[in-house]
Amino acid sequence: MKKEIFRIQNGVIQQGRIIKGPFFLQFCEGEISGIITDDSFEKEILVNFFRCKNVLREGIFYYREKRILYGTQYKAVRKALSENTSVISGNSQLFDSLNVLDNIFIPGDLVKSKKQRKIASELMTFFEIDIPFNAKSENLSLLQRLQIEILHAVALQHKLIIISDINGKLRSKERNKLRKLYERLTQVGYSICQIESLNNISLNGMDHIQIIEKGRSVGYYSQQEINYSEIVCLVNRMDYQEGYVELLKHRSGKVLAGGKSAVLELESVGYCHIKDFSLKLYQGDIIEINCRTSADYTEIKDIFTGKASSAAGRFRYDGKEERSALFHRAFKKREIGYVDFANIDNLLFENLSIVENVCYPLCLKIPNFYMHGKYIKAAEDYIKMIMPDLDICARVRDLTQEQIIRLVFCKWILCKPKILFVFISSAFAKDEPDLLISRMIVELNKYGIPVLILSERYKFESEIIEEEYIVNNGIVIKKE
Structure with a gap:
């Protein structure tokens, strides 16, 4: 004792x-x-x-x-x-x-x-x-x-x-x-x-x-x-349940344009040891793929980031037949966004201000973005609404981890991609709370942006997950 x-x-x-x-x-x-x-x-x-x-x-x-x-x-x-x-x-x-x-x-x-x-x-x-x-x-x-x-x-x-x-x-x-x-x-x-x-x-x-x-x-x-x-x-x-009722209430109040249609379809996708992987991601969906091994996580991450350009199978994106190279192209156009928690220190640029970091995807997506003062003002107002206690003039290096996570999601909420991938490595999933990320995902989801979470070993614990896939040694199983 x-x-x-x-x-x-x-x-x-x-x-x-x-x-x-x-x-x-x-x-x-x-x-x-x-x-x-x-x-x-x-x-x-x-x-x-x-x-x-x-x-x-x-x-x-x-x-x-x-x-x-x-x-x-x-x-x-x-x-x-x-x-x-x-x-x-x-x-x-x-x-x-x-x-x-x-x-x-x-x-x-x-x-x-x-x-x-x-x-x-x-x-x-x-x-x-x-x-x-x-x-x-x-x-x-x-x-x-x-x-x-x-x-x-x-x-x-x-x-x-x-x-x-x-x-x-x-x-x-x-x-x-x-x-x-x-x-x-x-x-x-x-x-x-x-x-x-x-x-x-x-x-x-x-x-x-x-x-x-x-x-x-x-x-x-x-x-x-x-x-x-x-x-x-x-x-x-x-009360514990009341906390999630609030989340789910926001979840049900999301804005969907033109009904629910599939944004991304994968059918019988295979690459190295991943076999026969199929899923459909609809507008407003929140799906998790939980990989039980690092090899599974790395391989599926490579597929979704366009590194596995030779992956076999059928890909359909935004209603059109595509190849696996679609991900690389969509990332460049900021049609698909991703948050990679493999290294939280690299999520924001230290040489940019908070507002510049949050507006970064928009700057790449919209030509001459910074010439429109009303856009910058709108971005500042949104940051203040989500994070009222944040000093918007603070240096990035002085931000807390919670503030960094919120700001990273804020930039994609403003950019409004067609899909957002969230990559959660084992080190991050083991140490970080899930509720903060859940709240930001729900905020994204209000605009109908589908979110696909890829987690390594440790499951992302949240009741907002609608579908869950488990991958173990290349075998993909949809959890019922």
């Missing part, structure tokens, strides 16, 4: 005149947990509590499974937190004027100066971190600063490391590196707790999930006990 570090029952936390609670919080050695709240002030209150800036006004506090008596609680809680907890948030605690080695062991009496380099080298080797000791902190990337702050927590022997408002500022590869670091930390008894909003946290690999809504705990679950959609409902205080 894992050793408990802290437990707070019916805890009420005070920040100034503001009181929030009750909270139930528990942290054990060797665990990765998450506290999920979409309220930035709730995050601030919790972060400040773990930094000993806020007071536990009421509640029962356990330290190492021993209850701290109420009369001595104030000092004892602060002492326990300060000696066992490190907090890492968007505001870096590193000293820019110091080098990496000094920041790891500040204050200087943690380790004798003669041993610092040796210990730091051993820590970096164990945690697979490669940063020069003499590098100045001000020159480090965000990921490197996080790594150094974590090493500082290890040097302090703080068994609980709180990390808040970080994930949204990192790219996919950086988050993966950080997750591996978390896993290595848990192997040696450290507890990692991420305080994040729902769209910036991956449930995969979590031991426990704690949910905060309107200043109080509303749930404490193991990863197996709850799914993403249920967490959405708890965070937003809505």
